Amino acid sequence: MMGDTVYFAINRTIVLESTCSLAITETEGGTFTGSMIAGSASLDVTAVGDCGPEFPCQVEGNFVLVLQPPPPPSASLRPDCLFPWCGPPL
Numbered sequence: 001m002m003g004d005t006v007y008f009a010i011n012r013t014i015v016l017e018s019t020c021s022l023a024i025t026e027t028e029g030g031t032f033t034g035s036m037i038a039g040s041a042s043l044d045v046t047a048v049g050d051c052g053p054e055f056p057c058q059v060e061g062n063f064v065l066v067l068q069p070p071p072p073p074s075a076s077l078r079p080d081c082l083f084p085w086c087g088p089p090l
Contacts, residue, residue, distance in 0.1 A: 004031070005029065005030070005031055005032075006028075006029065006030055006031075006032055006037060006039070007028070007029040008026075008027065008029070009025070009026070009027045010025070010026045010027075011023075011024070011025050011026075012024050013048065016051065019049045019050045020047065020048070020049045020050055020051035020052075021047075021048040021049055021051075022045050022046070022047060022048070022051065022055070023045070023046045023047075023048055024043070024044070024045050024046075025042075025043075025044045025046075026041070026042070026043050026044075027041065027042050028040070028041040028042075028063070029041075030063070030065075035066065035067050036064055036065060036066045036067060037064070037065040038062075038063070038064045038065075039062070039063060040060065040061065040062050040063070041060070041061055041062075041063055042058065042059070042060045043058065043059045043060075044056065044057075044058045045057050045058070
């Protein structure tokens with residue numbers, strides 16, 4: 001699986017009011033290198049209707065996801081969270 005390319009795309013529309021909706025396209029793509037995924041991300045927002053002069057807009061950037069080993073069974077992490085800063089269940 002090393003060197004494989006991963007790609008995600010999410011399209012959604014959010015209705016802000018009866019005359020304005022935002023069409024949002026989010027894409028991420030990268031390459032899996034064994035212990036990490038490195039790539040780029042883009043978020044495009046387009047107005048549908050009368051939403052003001054701020055649209056369209058776009059944000060782009062790069063990312064690195066580093067795979068971490070699972071916590072030991074004795075760790076007091078929430079079972080629904082894999083991040084070390086998650087506390088015990090509420």
